[in-house]
Amino acid sequence: MMRDVYIVDGARTPFLKTTNKAGPFSASDMAVMTAQQLFANQPTCAPTHLDEVILGCVMPSVDEANIARIVALRLGCGKSVPAWTVQRNCASGMQALDSAFSNIALGRSDLILAGGTEVMSRAPLLLNNDMTAWVSRMMSAKDWKTRLQTIFTLKPAYFKPVIALLHGLTDPTINLSMGQTAEILAHQFNITREMMDQFAYESHQRAVSADTHHHLSEIKTLFSNQGDYFSNDTGVRPDSSLQKLATLKPIFDKRFGSVTAGNSSQVTDGAALLLLASHEAIEKYHLPVLAKIVGTTWAGVLPSEMGLGPVYAVDKLMQQFNLSFQNIDYWEINEAFSAQVLACVEALSSDQYCQTHLGREKAWGAINRDRLNADGGAIALGHPIGASGARIVLHLAMLLKRENAHRGVATICIGGGQGGAMLIERGL
Known part of the structure; x- marks a missing residue:
């Protein structure tokens, strides 16, 4: 019998937008400092109580092979706590959570630290x-x-x-960059430059509002060896405007394109970690429950349409758990590109698309924009590829708690032509 799996708590670093030099932290630095503050918030359990550490990371440095084990040892888990690293491109952090979910549900583990970390500024x-x-x-x-x-x-x-980094963001099977696949979706779904810029502008505005109202409590301050500290996501632009976004030139199709740096996610450093537990561990260590992970689905799509991965993953998720969109209170769709999120929303609300590609009689329905990425997304916050899947799940759980809501879906597109979707819920 499968056991229930709970999110106890979570934390993430500020997401640091890359500049023209290597960032101040390694990927393991970020993960260790985040985990330390996570455990500081849960004094009834310690790193030595963990059964496993599972982390996603796409581009670890050459001296951080199996970075999860390095993080576990630096964190003080001790030699007996095993650790392993997963890689599913942009969904690596979500894959780490799903792997932890499976091991706890099957009774192999009771308490797991899982999530993702990425330092894109140090890509060689x-x-x-x-x-x-x-x-x-x-x-x-x-x-x-x-x-x-x-x-x-x-x-x-x-x-x-x-x-x-450029090679890593290019699909070798079709020789297209991720940005070029976003251009394909923009053309396929008639998404205009104005629509993309409007979505990007709203992402920044929502992120600014979330920070102002202290709705990003999962962010923990980082301190560097040079005495600097980082408390906020550095890519958020309070001064963003449609006029400024309109001045940016297309970067993936310079002649006819609409995808710009302004309506794309940022290249970023960051980590996001969650503590997952069984009911037995909850009772043993007197832990709180933030949310319950209900399940995860994965789907494959054409690599040239990788941005539509969430459509197919959500379709499987809704069917597997016999849900409709009316059952979902909040959504997190990772904002790789404005065009990609808008294409997913359009596909899920289109009778023709759902009939032709999903084999459904009618569309799943429209996603309420107010319930989608309510506090901004990767266009404003950043997209450290190994960590983003964990970030959207963590923030969704925090959002459900804040709004006293019941159920949410976090979903993400994956380079190479895949999608992942995770269903979480809180008791009413």
Whole structure:
């Protein structure tokens, strides 16, 4: 018999928008500091009580292999607490939660720290293939004459670096960047530049309002070794306006496109962690319950339409738990791009799309805009890809508590053509 799985609490870092230099924290730094503050809020349990640590991370640095284990050891879990890292692109944080959910539900574990961490500002610059081959020849040269000959074969083009982040955000099966797939959806669903900018503007305005009204209590301050501190998401623009957004040029289709830096999610550093527990652990450690995870669904879609992943994941979720949109109080759809979220909303509310692609008699229905990303999303807050899936689940749980609401869905698109959706609820 499957056991219930509860969210005890959670915390995240401020999401730090990348600049032209490496950020002040490593991915493990961010996760460890977040976890420390999470456990400080739950004094009846300690890292040594954990059965597992499961983290999502897409681009760990070379010295942070299996970053979950590094975080567990630095956190003070002790050698006996196992830890493992998952990678499902943008949904890595949600995958970590789903993996933890499964292990607790099956009785393998009782108390798990799960979530995600990502430092995109430290994505490496790589040597291109020509330079790699040249270095190999240089290192294998047996004498000074051969080395000298090899030196004279060096060409300026060899110094052109490979930007790992750009390659990571490009689908190798279709040779399209994530932004180009957003352009495809904009064309397919007749989403205009004005619609995209309006959505982006609202994301910033909602994030500003949430901060002003102290609705982002899950954010915990970071302190650097240089004495700096970070208490807020640094990408939120209180001065954002439709006029300013309209001045930005398309970046993925410079001639005909509509997707700009302003209506896309930001490249960001950040971590988000949740403490999940069984009923037995709740009683043993006298823990509070923030929400219950009901279940998660995953779906595959065309890589060129990866932004529609939430449509198919939500369709499966609603069917699996026999729900309608009227049963959902709040939604979190990760804002990879304005066009992507707007396309998902349109697809789910379109009879024709749902009939043709989902095999339904009619559309699932319209999502109330006031109940969708109520406190802003990744366009304003940022999208550290390993952490975003955990962030939207955590904030949704906090939102349900704040609004005394019952049920919510967090859903996310995934590079490569997938979607994930998680259903959580609170008792009334």
